Amino acid sequence: MKSLILLFVLVLALGTLHGxxxxxxxGPNGGTFDELxxxxxxxxxxxxxxMSTDKFYYTTNGxxxxxxxxxxxxxxxxxxxxxxxxxxxxxxxxxxxxxxxHETSNFGVSWRKVFDxxxxxxxxxxxxxPGTTSTWLAWGNALPVVRTTNNGAHWDTVIATRPSxxxxxxxxxxEAAPRRMWTxxxxxxxxxxxxxxxxxxxxxxxxxxxxxxxxCADLTDSTxxxxxxxxxxxxxxxYGRTWSDRTGKNILTTTGIEQDRETPNIxxxxxxxxxRSTDRGMSWxxxxxxxxxxxxxxxxxxxxxxxxxxGGILRGTATGAPWQRIENGLAFVSVRRIHAITDAHxxxxxxxxxxxTTNGGETWKWLTPVKYDQPSGGRVYSFDxxxxxxxxxxxxxxxEIYHSTDAGRTWLESNPRQNIPIYTVSYHPTNAxxxxxxxxxxxxxxxxxxxxxTSIQSPSFGYIKELYRATDPMRMIxxxxxxxxxxxxxxxxxxxxxxxxxxxxxxxxxxxxSANFIGSVYSTILRSTDGGATWTSLSTLTDQPAxxxxxxxxxxxxxxxxxxxxxxxxxxxxxxxxTLYNSSYPNERFAVNALHINGTTILAAGxxxxxxxxxxxxxxxxxxxxVGGTIVVPNPCADHVHLVLDESFTASVYEVRxxxxxxxxxxxxxxxxxxxxxxxxxxxxxxxAYALRVSDALRISTTTxxxx
Numbered sequence: 233m234k235s236l237i238l239l240f241v242l243v244l245a246l247g248t249l250h251g252x253x254x255x256x257x258x259g260p261n262g263g264t265f266d267e268l269x270x271x272x273x274x275x276x277x278x279x280x281x282x283m284s285t286d287k288f289y290y291t292t293n294g295x296x297x298x299x300x301x302x303x304x305x306x307x308x309x310x311x312x313x314x315x316x317x318x319x320x321x322x323x324x325x326x327x328x329x330x331x332x333x334h335e336t337s338n339f340g341v342s343w344r345k346v347f348d349x350x351x352x353x354x355x356x357x358x359x360x361x362p363g364t365t366s367t368w369l370a371w372g373n374a375l376p377v378v379r380t381t382n383n384g385a386h387w388d389t390v391i392a393t394r395p396s397x398x399x400x401x402x403x404x405x406x407e408a409a410p411r412r413m414w415t416x417x418x419x420x421x422x423x424x425x426x427x428x429x430x431x432x433x434x435x436x437x438x439x440x441x442x443x444x445x446x447x448c449a450d451l452t453d454s455t456x457x458x459x460x461x462x463x464x465x466x467x468x469x470x471y472g473r474t475w476s477d478r479t480g481k482n483i484l485t486t487t488g489i490e491q492d493r494e495t496p497n498i499x500x501x502x503x504x505x506x507x508r509s510t511d512r513g514m515s516w517x518x519x520x521x522x523x524x525x526x527x528x529x530x531x532x533x534x535x536x537x538x539x540x541x542x543g544g545i546l547r548g549t550a551t552g553a554p555w556q557r558i559e560n561g562l563a564f565v566s567v568r569r570i571h572a573i574t575d576a577h578x579x580x581x582x583x584x585x586x587x588x589t590t591n592g593g594e595t596w597k598w599l600t601p602v603k604y605d606q607p608s609g610g611r612v613y614s615f616d617x618x619x620x621x622x623x624x625x626x627x628x629x630x631x632e633i634y635h636s637t638d639a640g641r642t643w644l645e646s647n648p649r650q651n652i653p654i655y656t657v658s659y660h661p662t663n664a665x666x667x668x669x670x671x672x673x674x675x676x677x678x679x680x681x682x683x684x685x686t687s688i689q690s691p692s693f694g695y696i697k698e699l700y701r702a703t704d705p706m707r708m709i710x711x712x713x714x715x716x717x718x719x720x721x722x723x724x725x726x727x728x729x730x731x732x733x734x735x736x737x738x739x740x741x742x743x744x745x746s747a748n749f750i751g752s753v754y755s756t757i758l759r760s761t762d763g764g765a766t767w768t769s770l771s772t773l774t775d776q777p778a779x780x781x782x783x784x785x786x787x788x789x790x791x792x793x794x795x796x797x798x799x800x801x802x803x804x805x806x807x808x809x810x811t812l813y814n815s816s817y818p819n820e821r822f823a824v825n826a827l828h829i830n831g832t833t834i835l836a837a838g839x840x841x842x843x844x845x846x847x848x849x850x851x852x853x854x855x856x857x858x859v860g861g862t863i864v865v866p867n868p869c870a871d872h873v874h875l876v877l878d879e880s881f882t883a884s885v886y887e888v889r890x891x892x893x894x895x896x897x898x899x900x901x902x903x904x905x906x907x908x909x910x911x912x913x914x915x916x917x918x919x920x921a922y923a924l925r926v927s928d929a930l931r932i933s934t935t936t937x938x939x940x
Contacts, residue, residue, distance in 0.1 A: 253813065254797055254822040254836065254843040255930065260580065260587045260596040262565035262841075267315040268539035270530035273322045279315055279339075280539055282562075283527075286312060290339050292323075295545065295558025300882060301340030303908055305329035313356035333358055333384070347384020352376070357402060361427050363410035369403050369428050377403060377415065379428045391415070391422060391431050401446040401459075403428070409454035414472055416446045416459070421472050437474045439466050444475075448489040450512070452496050458513050460486040465501055467513045479516055483507065490531040500536050502526040506548070520548065520555055524584035542566055542583040564841025570826040573619055578828060580837060581615045586627070586640065592830050593842065599625075599640035614669065616657035624664035626682045628654025633669060635682030647684055650676070658699035658708065660722065668723035670696030670710055677723045691717070691728045699723075700739050704746035707763035709739055718764040729765065736767065740780040744787050752777045757790065757802060771807045773800055779836075781827035793836060797822035799845060812847050860933060862926055868938035875910035875924075880931055882907045891925045892917065892937070914939060 264283040271277035276294040279301075281287060288301040304312065307330020318324040324337045326346065333346040349355045349370055355378070358370040368384065371377045377391040377400070401416040413424040414434075421434040421444065438444055442461040450456035457468045459475065463482035466475035484504035492498040501507040506520035524543030529536060537558075538546045544559040565587065571579040576592040579599075586599040614628040625636040627643065630653045634643040653672045660666035667678045669685075673693055676685040698711040710717040710726065716735050717726045729735060736751025736758050747763040755776050758767040777792035777800075790802040799812040815821055826837040834845045861878035881888055890912050892901040900917055910926075917939045926933045 253815065254845055256564065256840065257593045257835065257842045257844050260565050260598075260841065262540075262542060262544040262582070262585070263559070263562065264527070264541050264543075265539035265545060265559075266527050267313075268528040268530055268537060268545070269316040269325070270532045270535075270537050271317045271322055272319050272532055275533040275535050275537075277317075277323055278530075278537060278545075278558075279317070279325055280545060280562075281312070281315060283541075288315065288327075288340070289562055291558075295547070295560055298560065298562050299339070300908065301336075302338070302882070303340045303343070305332070305334045305343050305345075307331065310354055311356075314358065328356060328358060331355075347380075349384070350378055350387045353378075359403065359405060361410065361413075362405050362407045364427065367427055369405075369413070371400060371403055371415070373399055375400060375417070377428075377431075390424075390428055401444070404446050404449040404457065406449045406454050408450060408452050412449075412454060412471070414446055414449065414457060416444045418443045421446070423472065434472055436468075436472055439464050439475055439477045445486075446472075447486065447501075448491060448499075450496070451491050451493060453512075456512070458489045458499070460489075465489070465507070465513070465516060478509075478514055479507075483516075485525070487526060488529055489513075490529060490536070492531060492534060494534065498534075500529070500531060502529045502536075502538060506536070506538070520546075523555060540584075543585065566839045567837035567842055568825050569615070570828040570835070570837050570842075571615065571617055572828055573617070573622060575830045579615070579617060580842060581612060584612060586612060586615050593835070593844075600642065614654050614657045614671075616659045616667070618659040618664040619661045621664040624659070624681060626657045626659065626667050626669065626678075628657060628669060628671065633676070633682060633685065635667075637681070644683070646682065650685060655695070655697050656699045658701055658723075660705050661701070662705075666722060668699055668708065670699050672696075675710055675717075675723065675726065688723070688726060691726060693717070698739065700741055700749065702741055702745075702747050702749060702763060703743050707747045709749060709764040711737075711739055713737075716764060720763055727765075738777055738780055739764075740782060742782050742787075743784060744782075750780055750782055750790055752780060752792070757792070770804060771802050771809065773802070773809055774811070775800065779824050779827050781829065781834075783829055785829065785831075791827060791834060793824035793827055795823055797824060797836075797838075799834070799847075801847065813845065862924070862933040862935045864924065864935060864937045868940045869914060870940055871913065871915040873912050873914055873937060875905075875912065875926065877907050877910055877926060878931070878933055881926065881928065881933070888926050888928050891927075893923045893925070895921060895923075 265280045266283040267281035269279050277292050279290040286304050288304055289298045291298045310330040313328040315327045326335050332348045334343045335346050336343050353372055355370040355372045358368055361367040366383045367381045369379050376389045378387045379390045380387045404414045406412045411425055411427050413428050415422050421436050422431045423434050424431045439461040445460045447460055448458040455469050455471055457472045459466045464477045465479045467478050468475045486501050487503035490500045497512050499509040499513050504525050507516040508519040509516045525541040526538045527541050528539040536548045544557050546555045547558055548555050565582045567580045567582050569581040577590045580587045588597045613630055616626055618624040623637055623639045625640050627634050631651055633646050633650045633654050636643050654669045656670045658668045665679055665681045667682050669676050675688040675693055678685050694712045696710050696712050700709045706722040708719040708723050716729045719726045736753050739749055739751045742748035742750045745761055749760045749764050751758040755773045757770040759770045760767045773792055775794045775798050778795040779793045781791045783789040788803055788805050792800045798814045801810045801812055822843050823838040824836045828835040836843050863876040865874045887904045888907045890903050890905055891899055893899055919939050922937050924935050924937050
């Protein structure tokens, strides 16, 4: 029997022939992080969270490698907030989790509840008052503010002014005068001089009548406070009574202000941009305007570490440059489009950045972003590059069209300024001067590479989301929701095309003819041979495509991907449709925004970065790395088993699939579980011997278990 079990486990490891799953391509890094904290005793120990998830990661070597927390506290209401190292400790972390403050000193291997928070409000910040051992204050995005003097045994509401929906600033605590505290409610400052027990409204003189958001209390000067006034940084030297404008210009968003503990004259402001002061906040100079919006930051040992929106984790030295990316594969950039020059040379258009590879994704290079001093905060709304001259690029934000003639190192504004959101760009493939853009209520054309633009006045355009050029670049399609426009003169004049059921909602270029396009409406594949003027039905699929692509190397093949990553292939010669991939498991899905062919491999861009798919049938053994080390506890088992998985599983962002088979090969159990807490109910199994397989998108492990 033992040899039979081992033989069957080998069969499970080899698997049966089938297509691969979507497998994340190495890099580009990035992603959005909304929690970030750095150990105050060792700046190389960092903890962070992927935004709005329970995926918490840590590094002990400055970002060279990252590991997933062993676990996070769970609960039924509330959420996860305010991850931070306890000051003065190497790796003791506290986290608000589902209405309580929890603490770990081993990155989630074990947690200790410090205390419960009041159940009356969703508190997302809690701080111990300076100079005390048992006094804490807690608050959320709105009132109330609560206080305990006995380490959470009892809480008192100390600020409850209505309306409670008014947003409040953080509660500032002064290390220089530990009994003093401040908070702000839109246009009111409240002060306490008795460690938060009572609060008094302060009459103050602000900046330009703007509402105030308190950001920082000075570490050594009890009179000094720092705040943000809708585009200006203000400094007060009289406990918040009067404020002076220290920037004198619109600096967009300031999320926080940090003061260097060892050199208090040095201060940092971070948000849309990063500013630096060397005179205790009296003047500010830009330290970084070229990276995405910063959501959180920590300043330890003169090093500023930044958690970004769709931009990863950055670290800056005392001068603020150069900035170093340290997330090292931790998460993926959300990608909207792929701009192909060749199979191996293409650009990814993300939310904030444009990223280039010249070797099929083995290495990546970030272009200088289009602009970061715009109201969008630097978001890249659109981008394209001239295939014949990759030095020439055009990018659009929510308020301007920019062009570059040096491969994206520098960008120039239009003249005159366009002041309109631009959502899509199309270069003439061989003429770097000929560019067409589409946006809100507009299509514009440039004949000088983007320096100036001519607006197309007719017909009346709506939300132009995509532009396409046929093999003949003078034949163009502009697509908006429910409406399609065609041009036969390179975008100078346009004709509106409408027709329920026959106007495609997804389009791709068909290289089999000079004016050919492939489109889809619902699950019907359409073809046009006259530049999009008329469409005929080509085939019907089982799913509605979110993206289409004609294989440039085998134009008989049309690939269709759905919003969940189902991948279909239509052979136009015989109208046969192959389902290459259709997962029933959410963690194996990949939301596809764009497709690209790299040799025989299909690449897809989406909200998890970029993934590859090889349509050639392969075995599980060739598409997944076989790893060992799965331990079943207990074994023999009764009703439940705990799987202790290989470290490569527990460090992954994927859930794992657990399959249990009887000795005849029948799948008895098939479940998805968290690799860090892999507990499986096996009570449905009759007593006997079973084979167990654990897998995710990248790896597989097999073992056996005995049910008593």
